[in-house]
Amino acid sequence: MDHHDYLAWLSEIDDLSSYQRIATVRLLAGQPSLEAVIGLLEERIGTARNCPHCAAGGAVIRGRSNGLKRYFCKICSKTFNALTGTPLARLRHKDCWTEFAGSLSDGDTVKTSAARCGVASSTAFRWRHRFLRAVTAGAIKLRGIVEADETFVLSSRKGERNLDRKARRRGGKASKRGVSHEQVPVLVAADRSGATVSAILPAVSAAHLQAVLQPVLDQDALLVTDGCTSYPPCAAAMGISHEALNQTAGERVRGELHIQTVNSRHERLKSFLRRHRGVATKYLDSYLRWFHLAVLPRQPTPRAVLAAAAGILPVRPCA
Structure with missing residues (x-):
């Protein structure tokens, strides 16, 4: 964190609640790995204590199980913990999760992750895909000039x-x-702030492009693409402005318009996938999540990776 970001972080300390102040002090004091992970996971419940089975609030604490608080819902009479209903449910060795989050941040292979955490390769593989399946992108809006x-x-x-x-x-x-x-076609769209969206396409058609872009594009955005014939009808259906660059004729830049940002994202994605020596297509969506989780953000910390995998924080939208 640079000095400017540090000062901005300090300026917001006064807005912390008493609970948040206590949690911050414990974190800065350096908690043991297991205690830090348990504390992070418990933050998912929040003060409302909503039941994952019936969505009712006001659950009461009823003991502990596997290191996590056990909650009882007075409406549906079911019990749950912070991981119930998530891909991380029933996974063991929580004391290794911080180190495993660090291995995800570093882009380690399965064997390297297993050796680093002291677990079997099959466990490291299962953890990788459970953690990545739990990652959410959050609400992202691409604004201004958007390259796709x-x-x-x-x-x-x-x-x-x-x-x-x-x-x-x-x-x-x-x-x-x-x-x-x-x-397999992979669509990448990014605006000039760095916010990035990627998705696997069944085919490069106007309908499939619209299904991905419409929820994330601001209505006033200017979509900039190459000469692919599927984009004009897609932009027309969404009612947004569109400019196409004729790259076949050597038109790479037109004033402020170019698609070099997404081409750079393509290269970074290909370099990331190349390290893993052939990614199975059925896992490609998880690797796209990993790309957004640990490659695009600047120096992601193990805690940030674990918080994203636990569903507490969405993936940072900016590179």
């Missing part, structure tokens, strides 16, 4: 035992050049 472009990732059935084709080695290459059914 798609990149393609080789379709992979890594891990399947009954293939109808010869298995590829270490990811391999497509049998055909260019775009084909062997390539």
Whole structure:
């Protein structure tokens, strides 16, 4: 954290509640790993104590289980804890979770994560996908000049035992050049503030592009794309302004308009995926979450990664 951000953080301390002040003091004093994780997870419940089964508030504490407080709902008579109904439910070894969050932040492989946390490789693999499945992006709105472009990732059935084709080695290459059914399209959209959205597309069509872009685009945004013919009808259906760059004719920049930001995101995404030697397509969405969680933010801390995985904080929208 630079000095300016530190001063801004200090200026907001006066607005903390008494509970938040106590939690901050404990954190700065340096809690043991397990105690810090338990304290972070308990923040999910909040003061309303809403039941995940019936959504009613006012649950009462009824003992502890597996290190977490157990709550009893007086409406539906069911019990729950801070992880009930989340992908992290029933996972063990919570004292290793901070270190595992650090391994996600560093982009470690499964074997490296397992050795770092002292668990089996199968456990590290299960934790990776449970943690990433729990990550939420939060409410993001792309404003002003918004660049959008798609990149393609080789379709992979890594891990399947009954293939109808010869298995590829270490990811391999497509049998055909260019775009084909062997390539999975990934849309990336970003505005000039750095806010970024990415999504897997079933196909590069106006309808699929609209399904991804309409919820996140501000109505006054200017959509800038390449010459792909699916974007004009998509922009018209959404009622937003659109400018296309004719990159085939060598038009890379037109005044303030370009798509270099999303092309940079494409390169960073491809570099991130390349380290993992072929990502199975069924897990590609989790790796996109990982990309937003640990690659785009500047120096994500293990606590920030764990808070995002626990569903307490959304992924930071800016790079």
